[in-house]
Amino acid sequence: MNLERLVQVDRRIVYLLIALGTLIPILKPIGFAVSTTPPVENFFAKVESLGGDDAVLVSFDYGPTTAPECDPMAEAVLRHCFTRGIKVVVVALFPLGGVTMAGEALEKIVPQYPDLVEGEDYVFLGYKDGAQATMKQMGVAFSGVFPSDQEGTPLDELPLMTQVLNYANIALVVSIATNVIGEWWANLVNAQFGTPVAVGCTAVSAPKYYAFLDSGQMLGLLGGLKGASEYEQLLIDRYPALEPIYSKAGEYNAMKGMDAQTVDHAIIMLFILYGNGVYFLIRRREKREARLEQ
Amino acid sequence: MSELLGVWLGAFLTLCIFSFLYKDNPFFRFAESLFAGVSLGYYIGIVSTNTLVPNMIRPLTADFSGNAHLLIPLLLGLNLYTRYIPRIAWMARLSLAVYIAYYVGIFMVQKLQGEVVPQVGKTILHPIGGNFTPVDNLIMMVGVLSVLIYFYFSIEHKRAVGVVSRVGIWFLMLGFGAAFGYTVMGRISLLIGRMNYLFIDVVQITSQYL
Incomplete structure (x- = not known):
C-alpha cells in the first residue's frame, strides 16, 4: 500500500465534507441534546x-x-x-x-x-x-x-x-x-x-x-x-x-447551530485520527525498513 | 425589492469570499477590498453620528458658553491633523501625548487592580480549601508552578528542573489544545452562519418576492 498517497488528501475534499457536514444539519436539524455547564x-x-x-x-x-x-x-x-x-x-x-x-x-x-x-x-x-x-x-x-x-x-x-x-x-x-x-x-x-x-x-x-x-x-x-x-x-x-x-x-438559533457544529467536529476528529493513524503506519514501516537494512 | 437585492448581493459577496478556498482570484480580492472600504466608511459614519454630533456638535451649538470645555478635546483632535503639514508636524505629538497619557493611566490601574492582583490572588490557593476541590487545587498549583519553571531561563533545565519544566510543557500543550478546540468551534460557527444565510435566509426572502 502506498502510504504516502494516503497522507496527501486534497484539502478541497476536507472543505467539501465540512460543507456537507454543515449544510445537511441546517436543512434537516438533528436535535442533539444540549447539556448545561x-x-x-x-x-x-x-x-x-x-x-x-x-x-x-x-x-x-x-x-x-x-x-x-x-x-x-x-x-x-x-x-x-x-x-x-x-x-x-x-x-x-x-x-x-x-x-x-x-x-x-x-x-x-x-x-x-x-x-x-x-x-x-x-x-x-x-x-x-x-x-x-x-x-x-x-x-x-x-x-x-x-x-x-x-x-x-x-x-x-x-x-x-x-x-x-x-x-x-x-x-x-x-x-x-x-x-x-x-x-x-x-x-x-x-x-x-x-x-x-x-x-x-x-x-x-x-x-x-x-x-x-x-x-x-x-x-x-x-x-x-x-x-x-x-x-x-x-x-x-x-x-x-x-x-x-x-x-x-x-x-x-444556537441549538440548531450546534447540530452542524457537532457533525463538523466529528468530521475534524476523524481526519485527525486518520492523519495520525497514517503517520504512525509510516513511522512503523520506516523503523522496520531501518531494522532490515541493519 | 431593495431587501431582495441586498440578500442577493450578500450571497454573491459570500460566494466571492468562499471562492478563495479553491484559489486566489479577482472575485475574492474585490470582495475583500469592498469589505475593508465599507468597514472604514461605516466606522467614520457611526463615530460622526453617535459620538461627534451628540457629544460635541449638538452641545456646542445649543449652549456654546456652557459647553466651552468641549473645545479642548475638539482642538486636540484637530491638532492631530497637523502631522500632514511638515513645518508644524511636531504639534500633533502634543495631542498624542495627552491621548497616550490618558489611556496609560486607565490601563495601568485596570491591568494591575483588575487583572494582575485578583488573578494572582486566586492562584494562591489553600491546598485543601477554597472554591475548588483539593484535586483541582493540586492541579492548579502544579500547573502554575511547572509553567513558571518552564519560563524561568536563569537555570539550565536539567535534572529536577528539567522534569518540572517538561510537566510545564504538558500543561501548556493542554492549554493550547483547549484554545485550538475553541478556535475551531468559533470558525465553524461562522461557517454555519454563512451557510444558514445562503440556504435559509436567501431562499426565504427570495420566495417572498416570487
Whole structure:
C-alpha cells in the first residue's frame, strides 16, 4: 500500500465534507441534546434572581463578523430579561457594527413582547467611541457620555434613565463580546465599581475569559455557540412558552447551530485520527525498513 | 425589492469570499477590498453620528458658553491633523501625548487592580480549601508552578528542573489544545452562519418576492 498517497488528501475534499457536514444539519436539524455547564447556569441563575425593580445593562460589543455566535446569546439574554420584566439598558461599544447588531436584536425581540414601552422598560442608548473612557464615565453618570438615546431623545426625558443614573443602579452588566471588550467590563467596571459582570464571548476568546471567571471577576460565561445553546436550553426549560420561537422552522438559533457544529467536529476528529493513524503506519514501516537494512 | 437585492448581493459577496478556498482570484480580492472600504466608511459614519454630533456638535451649538470645555478635546483632535503639514508636524505629538497619557493611566490601574492582583490572588490557593476541590487545587498549583519553571531561563533545565519544566510543557500543550478546540468551534460557527444565510435566509426572502 502506498502510504504516502494516503497522507496527501486534497484539502478541497476536507472543505467539501465540512460543507456537507454543515449544510445537511441546517436543512434537516438533528436535535442533539444540549447539556448545561456551571458557567452558563450561574449566568442564567443571576438573571433569574432579578425582577421588575432591577435594571440590566446589555452591551453589544461585537459586530456582524461574529454574529452567528453572538446573536443567539444577545437574543436569549434579552428574551430572558423581558420575560422576567427586568428593565434593560442597551449600549454598544464595538465600533464595527455593535450599534447595528443591537438595533437588529431589539427590532427582532421587542415585537415578541407587545407590552414593552420604550423609555420605560428598555432604552437603547446607541454607540459611543472610546470603550474604556465610556465605561469609566458611565460609572459617574450615564448622561455624561450618553446625552441622548439612539433616536436623539434626551436622557432626562426617558423615565427609565431618571432612575438608572450610573452603575449603582445596575444589577448586572451583560457584555456580548468579541475580542477584549468583555474583559474590560471585568477588569475595569467590576474591579473599580463592583458591578456584577457576566459575559457571552466568541469561542476564540473563551479560554482567556475563563481566567476572569475562575477569579470571580465574572459571575458567568457563555463561551461561543455552545454557551449560547446552553442558555437557550435553560431558557426553554424554565419558560416552555418560549419553545415555539426556538423550534420555528427556518429560524437560526444556537441549538440548531450546534447540530452542524457537532457533525463538523466529528468530521475534524476523524481526519485527525486518520492523519495520525497514517503517520504512525509510516513511522512503523520506516523503523522496520531501518531494522532490515541493519 | 431593495431587501431582495441586498440578500442577493450578500450571497454573491459570500460566494466571492468562499471562492478563495479553491484559489486566489479577482472575485475574492474585490470582495475583500469592498469589505475593508465599507468597514472604514461605516466606522467614520457611526463615530460622526453617535459620538461627534451628540457629544460635541449638538452641545456646542445649543449652549456654546456652557459647553466651552468641549473645545479642548475638539482642538486636540484637530491638532492631530497637523502631522500632514511638515513645518508644524511636531504639534500633533502634543495631542498624542495627552491621548497616550490618558489611556496609560486607565490601563495601568485596570491591568494591575483588575487583572494582575485578583488573578494572582486566586492562584494562591489553600491546598485543601477554597472554591475548588483539593484535586483541582493540586492541579492548579502544579500547573502554575511547572509553567513558571518552564519560563524561568536563569537555570539550565536539567535534572529536577528539567522534569518540572517538561510537566510545564504538558500543561501548556493542554492549554493550547483547549484554545485550538475553541478556535475551531468559533470558525465553524461562522461557517454555519454563512451557510444558514445562503440556504435559509436567501431562499426565504427570495420566495417572498416570487
